[in-house]
Amino acid sequence: MKNVNSDMAYDYIRKRILHGEYGPGKALMTESLSTEIGVSRTPVRDALRQLESDGLVSIRPRLGASVKQMNVKEFREMCDLRLALESHAAGLAAINRREADLHEIEFALEAMRRLNVAILAAPQEDPLIAELVREDVRFHVAIMSAAKNDLMKKEILRLHLINRVVSGPAGCERPIVTKSDRDIRRQAVLDSHDEIYAAIARSDPVAAKQAMERHIQDIIDGSMRPMARAESGLIARELTAEEMSYGL
């Protein structure tokens, strides 16, 4: 896209949603947004429709747009989708990887290892955690790139973004767990990453796929528990019963 005003509105709203300024369920009114951004309502409308197809907002006719909100069922389904796609991508990565891809993956992995030992020793862990998730993203992106399937990469990135939004603003409100729990969990993630990297490095698609499957499943299990706890706040506020018609 290089539509000046539509892009401006798209970037503006998208950034706010990803930063958590617009929380799930927040109403997005075209008129107030248009005055806020300084453009007309049409590009705002375009941006909202684009964001809807990204899965970040939901639009109901005559009712307006709002930041996407999921119930546990939808969340589970999305996680399953991500599991299917990302594990398949890991298998592809083990087949299609080049040396440069391998280096990129290892680079992210090494950065995560360094950050992990730093976090273990640091009194204030938050800023380092932010860097860690950054490198975690880099690790997963590197694998998707190594899979050499741009469409799949794009789709997985889409799901990652949705996941980030609906599971809370930038993951900054983790459930109440002790520091040692977090330490253990980070170590488990690192071990999983090692396993995945090793499988890709030795060009073993089935091992890479299974390792990624377990890894994602672990992440899902970790995410679903607090999700289920706050279930009452995530009930189906929208019933998009639009069955995608396969008819001509």
Place this chain on the structure above:
Amino acid sequence: MKNVNSDMAYDYIRKRILHGEYGPGKALMTESLSTEIGVSRTPVRDALRQLESDGLVSIRPRLGASVKQMNVKEFREMCDLRLALESHAAGLAAINRREADLHEIEFALEAMRRLNVAILAAPQEDPLIAELVREDVRFHVAIMSAAKNDLMKKEILRLHLINRVVSGPAGCERPIVTKSDRDIRRQAVLDSHDEIYAAIARSDPVAAKQAMERHIQDIIDGSMRPMARAESGLIARELTAEEMSYGL
């Protein structure tokens, strides 16, 4: 959606594309479409953007919309995506199926068997072929429904539609192969279906997944050959190099 005019435009254009009246690459100008449909340009614009997110048309800013056209790379990637999703769905179906789902799958399978023997004997096979693909779709949809993941179902159906459009209008222009070749291939498809059904019936997810994987791979192999032959007509006319920015 229940936006009167936008829906009208959406259904209108979508139907034409799926019927093959608007072939791949066909330019879709908002003005002519709006006069043709009898609405303003705004709902046509909305419809085109919606169809873009469906993957059926591509919009380039300041240049207008056109029916989606793929190069072999994109086609391969989409097939891989479908392979990952649909095989995963088959595995889920083996786990989550209910009796009713099993009946639905068997129903479609039985219909395909009957049609196959009818086609083997019939002199004019085309109308029966149309019914066969209808039941084939029913078979795959039944499995996706049995997987109990609406999001995944929706996504796979989207890919099916794109596949139908880019691989030619309603599959009516098959490459030049003999009748016996087609007979053999239909039988292979039926056998694959039997295998998939059996695995789902005995609740064997890994077998169901693998069977579906092989089935889709066979379909892809069959589709890629004529695709590669006509490669010159499917070169990249559009270079949508828009890397999905993961940044905030």
Place this chain on the structure above:
DNA sequence: ATCCTATGAAGAATGTCAACTCGGATATGG
């Protein structure tokens, strides 16, 4: 007499439209 429900109007936000502006593509001339 008080509370709940239903009906109505006022307000606001969305869908839609026609017109204006801007950018790219084609044609013409050098």
Place this chain on the structure above:
DNA sequence: CCATATCCGAGTTGACATTCTTCATAGGAT
């Protein structure tokens, strides 16, 4: 073959029509 001018179509805008929501009031029931 390249530069310039013209034309066509998309992006954008503000205004109008439509519809959903909300609040208030009147009626009835307990």
